[in-house]
Amino acid sequence: MKWWRDARVRGIIWQVVLFLAVVWFGWSIYDNTITNLESRGITTGFRFLNEEAGFAILQTLIPFDESYTFGRTFLVGLLNTLLVSFIGVICATLLGFLVGIARLSSNWLVQKLASVYIEIFRNIPLLLQIFFWYFAVLQALPGPRQSMSLGEVFFLNVRGLYLPSIIQNPGFGWVWIALAVGLVAGYFYKRHANKVQNDTGKQLPGVRVWIAAALGLPAIALVMTGMPFDWEIAKLQGFNFQGGITIIPELGALALALTVYTATYIAEIVRSGIQAVDKGQTEAASALGLHNWQILRLVVIPQAMRVIIPPLSSQYMNLIKNSSLATAIGYPDLVSVFAGTTLNQTGQAVEIIFMTMGVYLTTSLIVSVLMNMYNRKVALVER
Numbered sequence: 001m002k003w004w005r006d007a008r009v010r011g012i013i014w015q016v017v018l019f020l021a022v023v024w025f026g027w028s029i030y031d032n033t034i035t036n037l038e039s040r041g042i043t044t045g046f047r048f049l050n051e052e053a054g055f056a057i058l059q060t061l062i063p064f065d066e067s068y069t070f071g072r073t074f075l076v077g078l079l080n081t082l083l084v085s086f087i088g089v090i091c092a093t094l095l096g097f098l099v100g101i102a103r104l105s106s107n108w109l110v111q112k113l114a115s116v117y118i119e120i121f122r123n124i125p126l127l128l129q130i131f132f133w134y135f136a137v138l139q140a141l142p143g144p145r146q147s148m149s150l151g152e153v154f155f156l157n158v159r160g161l162y163l164p165s166i167i168q169n170p171g172f173g174w175v176w177i178a179l180a181v182g183l184v185a186g187y188f189y190k191r192h193a194n195k196v197q198n199d200t201g202k203q204l205p206g207v208r209v210w211i212a213a214a215l216g217l218p219a220i221a222l223v224m225t226g227m228p229f230d231w232e233i234a235k236l237q238g239f240n241f242q243g244g245i246t247i248i249p250e251l252g253a254l255a256l257a258l259t260v261y262t263a264t265y266i267a268e269i270v271r272s273g274i275q276a277v278d279k280g281q282t283e284a285a286s287a288l289g290l291h292n293w294q295i296l297r298l299v300v301i302p303q304a305m306r307v308i309i310p311p312l313s314s315q316y317m318n319l320i321k322n323s324s325l326a327t328a329i330g331y332p333d334l335v336s337v338f339a340g341t342t343l344n345q346t347g348q349a350v351e352i353i354f355m356t357m358g359v360y361l362t363t364s365l366i367v368s369v370l371m372n373m374y375n376r377k378v379a380l381v382e383r
Contacts, residue, residue: 033350048346049074055341057332059248070342077334078359084251084333085320085363088258092319093312095259096266101296103271114267122264127325129261134253134329141249144240153233161247162234171228178221179214186210250331254323262319269311273304305378313371317364324360334359 003009037044049071057064061079064072102114121129139158142148147157155162186209193206222228234244277300285299326333327340339356343349 037350042347044348044350046348046351048348048351051346053342054345057337058330059251059332070346073342074334074338074355077332077337080331080337081320081323081326081333081335081359082363084254084258084326084331085323087255088262088319088323089316091255091259092262092266092315095263097270099263099267100270100274103267104274118264118267121260122268124261126257126261126322127328130253130257130325130329133256134249138249138253144236147236147241155234155241157241158249159240160249161252162241163245163247164231164233165243165245167230167232169228169230171225174225175218175221175228178217182213182215182217185217186213189213248331250326250329253329254326254331258319258322261322262315265315265318266312269308269315270304273306273308274300276307277303302378306375309371309375309378313368313375316367316371320363320367321360 034044050069052066053068053070053073054066056066057073057076059080060076061083062072062076064076099114099117102110103118105111105114141156141158144157144159147155147162149155153164190206190210193204193209197203232243234241234246236242281299281303282295285295290298323333324335327336330336334356339352343352346352
């Protein structure tokens with residue numbers, strides 16, 4: 001048989017041709033980019049990361065001022081992106097599960113309210129929702145001197161939400177150590193409780209013991225070390241509040257929009273996951289004498305998670321990527337301070353865009369890996 005009539009040989013040849021075409025395409029893009037940059041007198045490389053930034057950032061989780069470098073602006077933007085993404089993921093998950101369960105409620109009013117919420121916020125573009133929360137809600141709040149307050153401890157005005165902060169005195173480190181020990185001890189006790197239930201069917205109060213350990217040990221450490229902390233409450237000084245923890249309106253609007261928008265999709269994922277569980281499981285659990293909450297927590301949700309986890313992972317990744325819309329309202333995330341301000345000042349477009357894309361790609365892959373690990377853990381093991 002002639003070699004060109006052999007399907008295996010033809011397959012290898014076509015794969016080699018495709019590989020060479022991809023390499024040629026990539027090289028052409030690289031060569032064209034370098035040629036254009038050299039013709040315009042733009043230098044390449046990452047030396048600009050060590051240059052002084054010369055501008056300030058509205059919100060930073062680490063020390064930053066005009067004297068820090070552009071490399072520091074990258075770190076500040078990255079942390080701000082991770083902060084709003086973390087808040088959004090946690091809040092959207094809680095709200096989504098609550099609304100998803102409410103959508104299946106036998107109560108007519110609760111079910112309709114959940115349906116109306118989903119249909120409204122799922123069908124409005126996220127960018128418009130960000131504008132709504134920022135311009136129509138938070139920018140309509142009173143000024144600092146007319147702030148809304150709760151017990152003269154919490155203050156809310158057009159410049160943000162002001163919360164009391166904790167000033168740690170010497171000895172407070174024992175509280176963190178006690179918290180870590182409580183979490184680890186609670187984790188191992190929960191594993192022991194699951195093993196006992198699997199082996200004997202006996203239920204131990206695993207979650208309650210975990211919570212008691214996580215809260216109880218730090219509380220004991222606080223008492224034994226003489227309460228080594230002070231509260232710092234924000235106070236109006238001049239034209240604005242000083243001290244405490246400040247949540248700027250840009251962060252609040254973005255977190256609200258991401259939470260409300262993503263929770264609608266999570267709610268539908270939860271609803272479909274619960275409906276995927278066979279009704280016979282619910283009927284059998286009811287026949288054993290379990291009440292509705294126990295049936296939902298012990299029978300339905302654990303089985304529904306096998307259906308919920310894969311699409312839930314996609315929603316988490318979408319939320320992280322959607323956080324880049326922060327630049328529309330001036331929240332200093334990675335896109336705003338690094339791919340925006342830093343790029344305009346340095347002109348290093350290729351390096352900055354590649355670094356920014358690399359961050360979102362890496363973050364999404366990490367989320368995907370973690371969710372896949374959890375998915376394998378809750379997956380049904382077949383014999």
